[in-house]
Amino acid sequence: xxxxxxxxxxxxxxxxxxxxxxxxxxxxxxxxxxxxxxxxxxxxxxxxxxxxxxxxxxxxxxxxxxxxxxxxxxxxxxxxxxxxxxxxxxxxxxxxx
Numbered sequence: 001x002x003x004x005x006x007x008x009x010x011x012x013x014x015x016x017x018x019x020x021x022x023x024x025x026x027x028x029x030x031x032x033x034x035x036x037x038x039x040x041x042x043x044x045x046x047x048x049x050x051x052x053x054x055x056x057x058x059x060x061x062x063x064x065x066x067x068x069x070x071x072x073x074x075x076x077x078x079x080x081x082x083x084x085x086x087x088x089x090x091x092x093x094x095x096x097x
Contacts (some may be wrong), residue, residue: 006039011046012030017053025081026055033062057062 016027029045033039042058049056057077059070 007035008036009041009044012038012041013048016052016054016056018047020052024054025085026057026077028057028059028077030059030061033060057086 012029016029019027029038029093031042044057045052045056055077057073059073
């Protein structure tokens, strides 16, 4: 049975699993504060956290988001990924500039 959750929420969930299956290091889920489909996707991903073997960082963007706060969260997430990669030896990275 298909569930319609709108927007790109299904793609967000499916791509998270796709990245995990291809041994990517982690997923950064960025979405606007008022985007209901991505809020639903976030709640689904949080509920799947015990099944997923990939670190997730959810970043909600709004007009008061601080560059310093965002940088700190990304640095901490990268530290987590680096500590995990030391154990496994390999990981893949996909990045947009």
